[in-house]
Amino acid sequence: MTTAAIDTSETKEYFINMGPQHPSTHGVLRLLLTLEGEIIKNVEPHIGYVHRAIEKMCEKSSFQQIIHLTDRLDYLSCHMNNEAVCLAVEQGLEMEVPERVKVIRTIIDELNRISSHTLWWGVMGMDMGAITSFLYGFREHEMITEIFEETCGARLTMSYNVPGGLMFDIPPHFQKMVKDFLVHFKKKLPEYDTLLSNNIIFTERTKGIGYLSKENAIAFGVTGPSARASGFACDVRKLKPYSAYHKVNFKEIIFTEGDCFARYKARIDEMWESVSIIEQLIDNIPEGDYFVKTKAVIKLPVGEYYQSVESARGEFGVYIVSDNKKNPYRVKFRSPGFANLSALNKIAQGCKIADLVAIMSTLDLVIPDIDR
Amino acid sequence: MNEVTEYFSDIFKGVRSLLKGMSVTGYYFLHPKEIITQQYPENRDVLKVPERFRGELVMPHTADNQHRCTGCSACQLACPNGSIIIVSDRIETPEGKKKKIIDKHVYNLAMCTFCNLCVRACPTDAIVMSNDFEHATYDRGDLIKILNQPGSKVLEGIEE
Numbered sequence: 001m002t003t004a005a006i007d008t009s010e011t012k013e014y015f016i017n018m019g020p021q022h023p024s025t026h027g028v029l030r031l032l033l034t035l036e037g038e039i040i041k042n043v044e045p046h047i048g049y050v051h052r053a054i055e056k057m058c059e060k061s062s063f064q065q066i067i068h069l070t071d072r073l074d075y076l077s078c079h080m081n082n083e084a085v086c087l088a089v090e091q092g093l094e095m096e097v098p099e100r101v102k103v104i105r106t107i108i109d110e111l112n113r114i115s116s117h118t119l120w121w122g123v124m125g126m127d128m129g130a131i132t133s134f135l136y137g138f139r140e141h142e143m144i145t146e147i148f149e150e151t152c153g154a155r156l157t158m159s160y161n162v163p164g165g166l167m168f169d170i171p172p173h174f175q176k177m178v179k180d181f182l183v184h185f186k187k188k189l190p191e192y193d194t195l196l197s198n199n200i201i202f203t204e205r206t207k208g209i210g211y212l213s214k215e216n217a218i219a220f221g222v223t224g225p226s227a228r229a230s231g232f233a234c235d236v237r238k239l240k241p242y243s244a245y246h247k248v249n250f251k252e253i254i255f256t257e258g259d260c261f262a263r264y265k266a267r268i269d270e271m272w273e274s275v276s277i278i279e280q281l282i283d284n285i286p287e288g289d290y291f292v293k294t295k296a297v298i299k300l301p302v303g304e305y306y307q308s309v310e311s312a313r314g315e316f317g318v319y320i321v322s323d324n325k326k327n328p329y330r331v332k333f334r335s336p337g338f339a340n341l342s343a344l345n346k347i348a349q350g351c352k353i354a355d356l357v358a359i360m361s362t363l364d365l366v367i368p369d370i371d372r
Numbered sequence: 373m374n375e376v377t378e379y380f381s382d383i384f385k386g387v388r389s390l391l392k393g394m395s396v397t398g399y400y401f402l403h404p405k406e407i408i409t410q411q412y413p414e415n416r417d418v419l420k421v422p423e424r425f426r427g428e429l430v431m432p433h434t435a436d437n438q439h440r441c442t443g444c445s446a447c448q449l450a451c452p453n454g455s456i457i458i459v460s461d462r463i464e465t466p467e468g469k470k471k472k473i474i475d476k477h478v479y480n481l482a483m484c485t486f487c488n489l490c491v492r493a494c495p496t497d498a499i500v501m502s503n504d505f506e507h508a509t510y511d512r513g514d515l516i517k518i519l520n521q522p523g524s525k526v527l528e529g530i531e532e
Contacts, residue, residue, distance in 0.1 A: 065452035068487035132397055139408060146422075153424035153501065159487045167488060168424060195393050200386035296493070 013041060016353075020049050024127045024357045027367025029341075031356075038352050043345045051371045058331035063089050063163055063298040066331065070318075071157035073335060074369035076116040077311040079108050082161035084318040087242055088307035089163040092300035092322060099244075100288040101165045106244040107178065107281050108151070108160060109309075110274040114185070115144035116312035117267045117274075120364050124264065125196050127361040128205055133196050140185055147177050163298060165291035178282050182275055189271060197268065206260035210347045210359035213258060220343035224314025224336050225270055226363050229255045229262035236310040248280045260355075263362035297326050313337055313364050337369035426486040427505040429456075429479050431498055431519040438527040439520055441498035443474030450493035455483035473526065477519040481507060496530050 019030040028049035034042035054073065058066045063085075070081035083105055090097060122137020145155045150171050152160040160167055171177075196202050212222065217230040227234050235252045237245045253269040255262035300322035308317035314336025321330040340363045347363075348356050400406060412419075421427075433439050445458045461475035477499075491499055499519065509515060 061452055064450070064489060065487075068452055068485055068489070132393075142408070149425060150422045151424070153422070153426040153488065154486060157485070162492075167492070171424075191396055194396050198389050199393050200389045 024360060026365060029367050035353060040348050040351050040353060040356060043348045045341055045344060047371050050368050054372045055331050055333060059327055062326050067161060068159045071159055072368060073333060073372060074311055074313060074337065074366045075156055076119060076366060077112055078158050079112040079160060080309045080311040081316055082159060084307050084309045084316050086161040086163050088305045088318045088320050089298065091307060092305045095164060095292060097165055097292055098288040099286045100290055102244040103281050103285050104166060104170055107278055110277045111144050111147060113312045114271050114274050115141050117271050120267060121192060124361045127357050128202055136195065140188060143181050147181060150177065164294040169290040175282055178278060182278060186275060192268065203261065206264060206358055208259050209355045210260045210351060211258050212343060212347050216343060216346050221339035222343045223339065225266040226263050226340050228253055229266040230258035231256040236308050236315050242309060244281060248277050250277050260358045260362045299324055299326055311336055314340060333372060335369045335372060337366050341365055341370055421503045425503045426488055426501040427503050428481060429499055430502040431477060432500060433521055433524055437521060437524045439498060439524050440496045440527050440530050441474050441477055441520060442496055442526060442530060443472060446493045446495060447490035447499060450489040452487065453483045453485055455480040456490060474520060479517045479519050481517060482512065482515040
């Protein structure tokens with residue numbers, strides 16, 4: 001009797017669809033994985049499930065109306081997106097906004113960055129199997145959301161910027177609210193380290209996993225904390241200071257490890273830097289107007305305008321082509337999520353399928369930002 | 373020998389890191405006052421919604437059913453989603469002139485993104501954002517609202 005020998009010397013590649021409905025893709029992203037056993041050979045992202053043609057919609061909108069559309073790109077760093085459009089329009093109008101506007105914009109930017117990173121931290125923990133961190137991350141996120149709610153009336157999609165300044169002045173107790181939050185946050189941030197950064201299960205799953213070299217980070221156009229963890233200094237706040245960033249001292253967080261844990265640490269350290277930026281500005285908000293009156297119908301002179309800002313995920317750019325009409329001729333958004341996603345294949349090749357969740361978490365993908 | 377001690381120290385460090393994490397969650401277990409969860413539908417009476425919260429577009433009316441809307445359509449033009457439609461009417465004034473007045477200010481809540489551009493565009497401050505955020509209904513038609521109350525008139529002197 002001869003048994004049909006199972007040939008184990010040769011394994012075959014097979015395919016798995018991860019998503020579009022998968023909890024750790026944080027939205028509707030579909031990854032077509034080519035696997036050999038448990039080892040990832042290829043990752044092919046399929047996007048377009050939440051494509052809303054926002055760039056095309058911008059061509060039909062006035063310059064004031066574009067702003068509320070940018071809220072819906074990367075909803076976690078909506079204020080930076082709004083600011084990028086406003087700065088581009090102000091650049092076209094050759095308008096100088098008051099110092100007060102610049103400082104308030106910078107403070108809200110940094111609060112937005114902290115809120116984005118706290119939410120990311122919570123979700124990252126949940127992807128790694130710790131629901132606790134999800135709830136703790138939302139605690140601080142919620143406190144910032146309340147400050148935004150008091151300031152501009154919206155919690156997530158703020159639309160606080162308008163070309164020429166801000167929609168409202170800050171409320172009288174704004175400084176107190178922010179200071180109270182910072183006192184609370186500085187006490188709670190070490191808790192994040194105790195819960196997750198030093199947790200043995202978490203560090204084992206992230207240290208040395210998902211290596212992205214500096215060369216690849218540059219080649220794929222990866223920006224933000226994900227690239228700075230690979231040693232690529234790309235902070236727009238340092239390289240091309242906008243708003244009030246030239247006035248503050250802060251450190252650009254750079255790690256050289258390039259693994260998941262470095263990307264994680266870069267974000268945690270960035271929160272400390274954001275706290276220090278807010279502390280430098282909160283007592284020195286200059287008096288003045290919060291808004292420069294613009295015409296009801298804004299027309300930009302014929303030309304091209306580009307403005308990039310550092311959003312929570314990387315460089316967010318707005319490119320406006322104007323033909324002196326009330327609507328832009330063409331608008332292009334350079335979203336950080338799209339460029340960061342492109343590097344996923346390079347990072348994930350050779351990793352285990354379980355590591356892919358960690359890699360995606362640390363790239364901090366927001367799908368509406370990728371699809372637009 | 374070295375490997376053995378390393379092995380056991382790794383186990384010790386690992387367990388210690390887990391216990392440290394547990395001490396954080398344990399702290400909150402023993403200090404329920406630091407928990408910030410809100411019991412939403414139950415706390416409706418004490419719920420504090422900020423003054424600027426953008427919940428719904430409304431048109432305030434005075435006690436004798438007068439509003440400030442002249443029907444100029446500035447809000448309709450400012451709206452990015454087409455959620456406001458101004459239906460205007462023509463009347464003859466006592467002096468014999470024909471005049472455009474507002475008939476209906478139709479606001480489609482389902483299409484609104486609460487961007488506040490209409491409120492900013494309004495030259496007479498006729499519309500404001502209210503704090504009401506509980507919009508759930510059983511019928512989609514309920515979300516299309518007519519903001520000016522039936523029989524309401526424009527407040528005297530607004531149009532000048």
